[in-house]
Amino acid sequence: MTIPSSTPLLALKGISKQYGHVQALSGVDFQINRNEIVGLLGDNGAGKSTLVRIMSGVEFPDSGQVFRDGQPATIKSRKDSEKLGIETIYQDSALVGSASIMRNFFAGRELTKGLGLLDTHKMNAIVMDILVNMVRISGINSPDILVEALSGGQRQAVAIARAVYFKTAMLLLDEPTSALSVRETAKLLEHLAELKREGVSAVFITHNLYHAYESCDRFTILSRGQVIGSLAKAETSVRELNDLIVKY
Amino acid sequence: MRQPIVNICLFFFVLQVICIVASLLYPNDFRYVSQTNIGLLLRAIPVLGIISLGVGVLMITGEYDLSVGSVYTLAGYSIALLFGMGLPVWLAVFATLAIAAAIGVTNGLITVKFAIPSFIATMGAMLVVRGVVRWLSEGRTVSFKPDETFSDLLTGSFYGIEAPFIWFIALALLTGLLVHKSKLGNHFYLVGGHEKTAIAVGINSHRVKVIAFALASLAAAIAGILSITRVGTATPAQGIGLELKAIAVCVIGGLFLSGGRGTVLGIVVGACLMYMVEDVLLLLRAPGFYLDVFVGAILVVAVILNTWLTRKAGK
Amino acid sequence: MKKTSRREALASMIAGSAALVAASTMPAGSALAQEEKVNVTFIIYTAAGDPFWNPVIQGAQEAAKDRGVSVDIQYADSDPVKQNNLIETAIANKVQGIALVNWLPDAFTANIAKARAAGIAVITFDTDDPKPNATESQAYVGQDFFAAGQRIARKMVEAGDLKKGDHVVAPVEDPDAFYGTERYRGIKAALDEAGITSERLDASPTMATAMTRISQYLVGRPDTKAVIGLGSVVTEVGPQAAAEANVTPVIGGFDLSPGIIDSILSGKMVATVDSGAYYEGYMPIVMLYYFVKYGVPPSSIPIGGTVIDKSNAELVKKWAGTYR
Ligand SMILES: Nc1ncnc2c1ncn2[C@@H]1O[C@H](COP(=O)(O)OP(=O)(O)OP(=O)(O)O)[C@@H](O)[C@H]1O
Ligand SMILES: [Mg+2]
Secondary structure, three states: OOOOOOOEEEEEEEEEEOOOOOEEEEEEEEEEOOOOEEEEOOOOOOHHHHHHHHHHHOOOOOOOEEEEEOOEEEEOOHHHHHHOOOEOOOOOOOOOOOOEHHHHOOOOOOOEEOOOEOOHHHHHHHHHHHHHHHOOOOOOOOOOOOOOOHHHHHHHHHHHHHHHHHOOOOOEEEOOOOOOOHHHHHHHHHHHHHHHHHHEEEEEEEEOOHHHHHHHHHHEEEOOOOOEEEHHHHHHHHHHHHHHHHHO | OOHHHHHHHHHHHHHHHHHHHHHOOOOOOOOOOOOHHHHHHHHHHHHHHHHHHHHHHHHHHOOOOOOOHHHHHHHHHHHHHHOOOOOOHHHHHHHHHHHHHHHHHHHHHHHHOOOOHHHHHHHHHHHHHHHHHHHOOOOEEEEEOOHHHHHHHHHOOOOOOEEHHHHHEEEEOOOOHHHHHHHHHHHHHHHHHOHHHHHHHOOOOHHHHHHHHHHHHHHHHHHHHHHHHHHHEEEHHHHHOOHHHHHHHHHHOOOOOOOOOOOOOHHHHHHHHHHHHHHHHHOOOOOOHHHHHHHHHHHHHHHHHHHHHHHHHHH | HHHHHHHHHHHHHHHHHHHHHHOOOOOOOHHHHEEEEEEEEEEOOOOOOHHHHHHHHHHHHHHHHOOOOEEEEEEOOOOHHHHHHHHHHHHHHHOOOOOOOOOOOOOOOOHHHHHHHHHOEEEEEEOOOOOOOOOOOOOOOOOOOHHHHHHHHHHHHHOOOOOOOOOOEEEEEEOOOOOHHHHHHHHOOOOHHOOOEEEEEEOOOOHHHHHHHHHHHHHHHHOOOEEEEHHHHHHHHHHHHHHHHOOOEEEEOOOOOHHOOOHHOOOOEEEEEEOOOOHHHHHHHHHHHHHHOOOOOOOEOOOOOOOEEEHHHHHHHHOOOOOO
């Protein structure tokens, strides 16, 4: 079966989510198209992270539907989202600091030699290959380095390398640049562009509209749990985005 | 992950060398390298050592088990009473381990399902299990006198090495394989290191923790069986305080109270060090009535030293 | 207070010398004795479950049955606050007698006085304040720990043929335990007299640990000529500890347990000291009863302290756990 390229990779329709008395999302429509980086924008508490958590299966919506390539789908767990090709890099917890690069890289998807025993040798080789040849992060010479010993940028690079290796279709990045230096941020934006060239779509959450404008193809703006606009890069400007967010 | 263990091994090695040299120089005053003393150590270390292996695995996942001392006692009663009722000894062992595993699973489920601190959940279990022991025992001691084959296997010696120590090392190797070389082991570290992240990558952290709780209880029961086979009697008051000692052993061995770090080798060395300290103190004729003063002080110094060396190496 | 006891004393005189028999068997005596049982609260200081108390409870219950006493057995979980609460509850419930273990000097003095002021009879058992007349408790039924310590020490000196300059170790389960402190005082007094040195060892209540510690001590001090356990756990593991340390000191201690009796019968242990546990339960109940009914004043009874060795261990074995 061939899917027309106009069919969105992932489409969410009428998603609502309530936390106690807080209506975090109400009737949100959201979509990710092929080969596209979507900027998910909005003020603090707008519901951006909630939407990401729903797409990655960590939270389940109160109502709403999900379509993958036009087909109805359910995302009830991390395993489901993984099957749909969704990978998430969280605002606060992309990697486990006390574990090594390799063990983070393959976390939850370890290669084994049977009997549940790890194929450490093979995993180490893969990690080094990806880190050195694809993501090209400097200063990492061993897969055994603990993640806590890496800089914020190196950490994001490891998380991105992981997404590259596992052939993710959609990468969700929740404020990946919040802890990064200027240089590291530039590097990350570069990685994003590279990912797109390799055919990976992405959702990019950031409070920095310049970064968003620079790297995204389309913008969806949330305010108090509702979508207040979805604009293509060509039809908008940083200024207009700013006004939209501030006005509501 | 490597640094603290290097330090503690070095510390242990240096102490060993000092003790051995001192013992060779003054064989009559400090009988460290005597067959009797080595035999004693090899028999004494495994009880706390095996409990610590289980507690350590659980600590790696970021949880505690305060009920291991009670489970240790219950296991002694369970095997003795079941055997006394005429069950074949191996069946009694199996049933005892099954009971322990069930307690561990219960601890785990209560902790994860109700999202309460394991400190509290297992403190409850500690009191409940001890109460059950009182009820089972009616306060009496029980004796356990299995046939020779069984007791030789658990407490005899092979080629001059005490059987309990061989069991300890075998279990340590098995634990090492599980923790360091298996997929589940990797999940122990990830869940203990940062549970939210572990969940985000699709690890079922509840399942992982429940398994770790079951292992902690199992280890305590194995130690309980080993110990009653050696001593022949169980009393209701025994085992109190073992839970904290096991945690201390793990910390000496470089495990973190916050989880996510540590090695099985560290636990083994920690257990050896713990008993070595007591042993050396008694051999040096430190006042036995105030032994805790010295043991306590040395434990703190050991952990300070380890932490300090680790920090230094980290810089 | 005086008035009540005098009246009751009078009553007992009227009942005459047959009172003893009358109270337990005959419907005669006072009508009161028939209708209302004497209520006694019996406070054991540890948590429920310590095997040591089995004969004590048996004694208390048999005395209650014999005399028509309603006895309420309570446990203080080794907690002085809880024990004080239990005493206050008993006072509030207007029981007629309280039997308790005064295991912590000064901790219960006030409440004992309060109970006495409320007209409740009080008897201490098992352990008492070492200062004479420190509390208003009317009598103490229990081992004289100091004397018992002296007795076992002398027995060990004789059995092990200990001489001036020899060394003895006394392991204990809990260094803070009062019984251990007092028994050791007695042991030390007797040994000092003979010029024998001694030391206590904190061995822990866990058998495997206790055994290891005693063994390690004996390896460190192979010149140790005797091991005297201050409580039942350390006494029980003594023989095996010595065997594992490859030394042959004489071994003895305190209390009775199947393991200890077996060791004595097989010659691995020289002797132990009986605590007279059955009477610790029986006598307080009986004395409280006669005091409440007839004003017969309770009086202290030193019990236990009998040295059990090969010559009399067989009989102990027969009744272990119930009467011994
Ligand atoms: N687990 C939770 N329990 C209760 N309320 C929650 C929870 N998570 C989010 N919320 C609430 O839902 C709303 C949306 O939160 P969300 O984290 O999605 O915002 P956000 O757009 O990511 O904000 P930020 O830019 O600050 O990260 C907020 O009002 C928040 O307080
Ligand atoms: Mg957010």
